[in-house]
Structure formats: structure tokens, C-alpha cells
Amino acid sequence: MTHQQDDKSVERLAPQYLRSAEELRPCGRRSGEPGRLLLTGASGFLGRSLLKRIVKAMPDQDIFCLVRDENSFRSGLSGMSVSGQVHPLIGDLSLPLLGLSAQQWTELGQEVSTIVHAGASVNHFLSLERMVDTNVSGTLALLRLAGEHRDKRMHFISSMSILGRDHAGNRANRLPPQPPPGGYAQSKWLAECLTKICQSAGFDVSTYRVGGLGPDTETGEVNPRDWRWLTMRAALESGRWPISHGGPRWLPVDVAARMVIGNLAHHTAPAERYHLVAPSRPTWDAVFDELVRLGHDLERVDRETWFDTMRDRARARDETAMGILALRLPRQADRENAAQNQDTGAVPIGGVHPESWAPEHLPVTILWAARHGLLEARATSARWSSSSHRAGFPIPDSGRVVQKSVDTHRCHGG
Numbered sequence: 001m002t003h004q005q006d007d008k009s010v011e012r013l014a015p016q017y018l019r020s021a022e023e024l025r026p027c028g029r030r031s032g033e034p035g036r037l038l039l040t041g042a043s044g045f046l047g048r049s050l051l052k053r054i055v056k057a058m059p060d061q062d063i064f065c066l067v068r069d070e071n072s073f074r075s076g077l078s079g080m081s082v083s084g085q086v087h088p089l090i091g092d093l094s095l096p097l098l099g100l101s102a103q104q105w106t107e108l109g110q111e112v113s114t115i116v117h118a119g120a121s122v123n124h125f126l127s128l129e130r131m132v133d134t135n136v137s138g139t140l141a142l143l144r145l146a147g148e149h150r151d152k153r154m155h156f157i158s159s160m161s162i163l164g165r166d167h168a169g170n171r172a173n174r175l176p177p178q179p180p181p182g183g184y185a186q187s188k189w190l191a192e193c194l195t196k197i198c199q200s201a202g203f204d205v206s207t208y209r210v211g212g213l214g215p216d217t218e219t220g221e222v223n224p225r226d227w228r229w230l231t232m233r234a235a236l237e238s239g240r241w242p243i244s245h246g247g248p249r250w251l252p253v254d255v256a257a258r259m260v261i262g263n264l265a266h267h268t269a270p271a272e273r274y275h276l277v278a279p280s281r282p283t284w285d286a287v288f289d290e291l292v293r294l295g296h297d298l299e300r301v302d303r304e305t306w307f308d309t310m311r312d313r314a315r316a317r318d319e320t321a322m323g324i325l326a327l328r329l330p331r332q333a334d335r336e337n338a339a340q341n342q343d344t345g346a347v348p349i350g351g352v353h354p355e356s357w358a359p360e361h362l363p364v365t366i367l368w369a370a371r372h373g374l375l376e377a378r379a380t381s382a383r384w385s386s387s388s389h390r391a392g393f394p395i396p397d398s399g400r401v402v403q404k405s406v407d408t409h410r411c412h413g414g
Helices: 003-022 045-057 070-075 102-111 128-146 183-200 227-238 253-265 284-293 303-315 319-327 331-340 359-371 382-391
Strands: 036-040 063-067 086-090 112-117 153-159 204-210 240-242 273-276 299-301
Touching: 003 128, 003 183, 036 045, 036 128, 045 063, 045 253, 063 070, 070 086, 102 112, 102 128, 112 128, 112 253, 128 153, 128 183, 128 204, 153 183, 153 253, 183 204, 204 253, 227 240, 227 284, 227 303, 227 319, 227 359, 240 303, 253 273, 284 359, 299 303, 303 319
Parallel strands: 036 063, 036 112, 063 086, 112 153, 153 204, 204 273, 240 299
Antiparallel strands: none
16 A cells, blocks of 8 residues: 555544544543553553563552453463452454443443553554554543543553654654554554543543563563564574664563553653653674574575575475565664664653663573574574573474464454
């Protein structure tokens, strides 16, 4: 779809949503009793980290998690001590009333005092029409819920992609007047338009624009669909490293979660827009050097050789290589790096200072990926085999390839 077609989609769809948001008003009633918390996107990369740290920071907080599949959600809770405070609620952001019954909707309106909206459909290839039900209608429904029965505080997870390619002059307190290119970015931009209208009407809404989220520095968990990880994984599995400019500008997901929860726990924090971005980034050369130091045998190659290698592996149905070719990595990476060269306002939020992912975090990430079948066995060196057993992370048996699909269509929960 062309940029012109994108713009026409926004022009056609935006008015109905803007009118609906303009009709919303807070009810003006605040209960003195703390209510329950509603979390969307709890099955997603950031959502899981948020849930884990909300449970830890707020052990007496009852939490409803809007999820589409209870079994999948519960499997993601393994290793997390929730002590009965987490309650899955089967629903869908794209459906009226979030897919809930009228009774469930009313009970949420009465019992919930805080909404953390981290759920979204994330796919940078789809049009706005394909994203609008989940990303825009879902946000509008939650804003409506925020004003029913008791006024609620809402924390909305947005995206730095709404700023487009030119970040200059786009600070956190500013909403760009024109939509960016791309269906996903446009859906987030339109959702922010709704939150801005409601905030002006008296709703208590904080917005967090998320940039690149890196692996958890504590557990090593990584987003398997992130282009930076795909680049590293493909290099480790093929033994070839593409010569690239820039580097992975990642805010570790655990740091991002702590920043949001810092605001969540302090009820006096102002309802504003925030940028969750890393203050700096390592170079790809630094990442390469660290991998070599860890014992990985990597050969630097130029772009054409890299893509030839990926095409050969894709013919053998290698899913990582197919993902690389679909995203045209690392060429897309260079465009994103150019945009992120601009100052995007990395500042402390919720009393937590932003940190940048560093190559020194690679060991725990590689061990996590190997444990969860996100790396071929031969992509882990002998050094990893011994250290992984000491850390309690079993490496897949030699010669057995366990891969997970590069699925860019899955919602981040909800």
C-alpha cells in the first residue's frame, strides 16, 4: 500500500473515532477504596514483564488480565509467584465491550480503578484497515470503561513509530499533527488522538511511547520477532555476520516495565506523554566483538553475501532466514537507526533512569534463547554448553533444530 493510500485510509476512518472520543466524559466519581487493576497485553513481551513486576511491587493488588487464550496465558505464568492475585479474563480488544458480557463489563467498571493498556496487534506490513479494530477500537473501548461507574487512571502503551522517520522537534509532550506512514504506526497515532481528546475532557491518561525493547537483563528473555534479535540469531546460526552501520538501540524490557510501574505506584505522577527509549546504543561492531570473545566463530561478510546466505538457508525452510528476507534486514535497520539518531528524550520516568542494552548482556540472552529453542544447537559454542548447565539452562540436543515461527501477526495479548 502506498503512502497516498495510507493517508486516504486515515481520512476515511479517523472522523468516526474522533467523534466517539469527543462524546466521552469522566463520571466524576472517585472511590476512596483502591480498586482492581486491568492489564491488557499480558501475554506479550512487554506485558509479561509488566505483570511480573506489578505482582512483585504491588503484592496486595488484584489484577484482571484480558487475554484471548487462558491456557497460553497460564503457561506464560510459569515460574511467577502470583498467589491468586492474577485473574485471567477471556476477551478480545477488537470486539464490542472487549468481547465481554454486559455483566462482566459492568463489574469491571465498578471494581477497576487502574487500566494498563499494553495490548496491541503488531504488524508493520498490514494496512490501517487491518489494525484499526484491535488498536483503535480497543483503545476507545477502554477509554469508555475508564469513565464508567468510577473514574479510573489509564496507562496507555503507544509507540515511537507515530513520530515517523523525522523525530526532530517531536518531544514527548507533542502529538504530530499528521499521521505517519504505515498501518501500525497510523493505528497508534489515531489511538493517541483519542487519548488526547479524552485527556482534555478530564480523563487521567498517561501515554508511554515505546521504542526498541531489548532482552530482559535479569532473565535474558528476548522478543523473537525483533529485527535486532533476528539479525543476531541468523548470524549465530549461519556463522556469517553482515557488515552494518549503527547498532541495536534497545531499552531492556525489564527497565521499561519498571519505569511504567514507577508511575503506576506513585498516584501523584502527572498524566503526561513519556518516551521509553534507550539513551544510547552500542555499535554492531561491539556486538560482533563480544560474540567472538564468547567463543562464536563468525565471518564478516558484505551485504550481498549475507543475503545470498539467507536465500540459501530460506530454500531449506530456515524460518529465521525467511524472516530476514521478508524484513530486508539489515537495510530496514539502517533506516530505523537513522531516525533514532535524533534526540528522542530519554529521561527518568517513575523514578527509574533509562538504561541501554549492552553487549555484556549477551550471555544471559543466548542462554535463554537456547533454552527456549530459539537457537540451533550448533549456534552455541562449547563454552556455552558448560556454562549453561551451571546456570540451569539446558541446551537443545546436538543436531536437533527447534525453531519458532517468525509470526508478525500475533497480538501482544488481549
